[in-house]
Amino acid sequence: MSVTRIATRYAKSLLELAISQHKLDVVRGDMHTLQAAAQNRDLYLLLKSPIVHSDKKNAVLKALFDGKLDALTMAYLNLLITKSREMYLPEIAAEFGNQYKTLKKITTVHVTSASPLSEAVLADLRRKLLDSGATTENLEIETKVDPQLIGGFVLEFDNKRYDASAANKLAELKADFIKNQYVREF
Numbered sequence: 024m025s026v027t028r029i030a031t032r033y034a035k036s037l038l039e040l041a042i043s044q045h046k047l048d049v050v051r052g053d054m055h056t057l058q059a060a061a062q063n064r065d066l067y068l069l070l071k072s073p074i075v076h077s078d079k080k081n082a083v084l085k086a087l088f089d090g091k092l093d094a095l096t097m098a099y100l101n102l103l104i105t106k107s108r109e110m111y112l113p114e115i116a117a118e119f120g121n122q123y124k125t126l127k128k129i130t131t132v133h134v135t136s137a138s139p140l141s142e143a144v145l146a147d148l149r150r151k152l153l154d155s156g157a158t159t160e161n162l163e164i165e166t167k168v169d170p171q172l173i174g175g176f177v178l179e180f181d182n183k184r185y186d187a188s189a190a191n192k193l194a195e196l197k198a199d200f201i202k203n204q205y206v207r208e209f
Contacts, residue, residue: 026111026114027114027118029108029111029114029115030111030114030115030117030118031118031122033103033108033111033115033118034115034116034118034119034121034122035122037050037054037099037115037119038050038119038122038123038126040095040099041095044095046093046095047123049093049095049096050093050095050096050119051119051120051123053092053093053096054096054115054116054119054120055116055120056088056091056092057088057092057096057100057112057113057116058113058116058117058120060087060088061112061113061116066083066087067113069083070109070110070112070113071110073110077104077105077107077109080104080109081100081101081104084100084104084109085097088100100112103115127161128159128160128161129159129161129162129163130158130159130161130162130163130180130181131163131165131180132152132158132162132163132164132165132178132179132180133165133167133178133179133180134148134164134165134166134167134176134177134178134179135166135167135168135169135172135176135177135179136166136167136168136169136172136175136176136177137168137169137170137171137172137173137174137175137176137188137189138168138170139166139168140166140176145164145166148164149162149164157180157181157183158180158181171190172188172189172190172191173188173189173190173193174188174189175187175188175189175190175191175192176188177191
């Protein structure tokens with residue numbers, strides 16, 4: 024079975040369980056914590072290792088997170104280890120976040136610009152996105168700075184990309200010159 028299918032199924036089951044126990048926001052925070060913790064190389068390698076016994080993995084996770092995560096999340100981690108699915112924990116946590124956003128109708132927009140955007144520009148961008156109807160009312164804007172863009176910005180959400188950067192305009196201009204549409208070829 025593919026990693027995506029496994030992550031989707033386990034995340035969906037945790038989401039439904041959290042909803043039924045009225046702990047959705049608590050579990051979301053726990054999954055965010057686990058996703059951030061899995062960025063640690065040592066923990067990541069421990070989870071992915073087929074050599075380390077499940078009892079040892081369970082003891083490590085209990086030592087790290089007992090008292091910091093909700094009892095439901097700890098029981099879920101125990102279940103993952105019992106079913107030998109702990110190696111998919113980073114993917115499951117990421118998928119849980121995606122399913123949570125879908126459930127709550129949250130649209131995440133990634134904006135990459137050549138320089139940091141001011142609050143006024145972000146507020147104007149938020150207003151224009153909401154007015155366009157392309158996003159939901161709950162809108163998250165994540166910003167990133169990339170000086171390679173020279174100027175302008177790149178907007179990405181829902182598998183759509185709008186590139187209004189100076190680097191893109193220059194690349195299009197270069198392609199037009201290479202085609203040389205104004206000189207007839209003999």
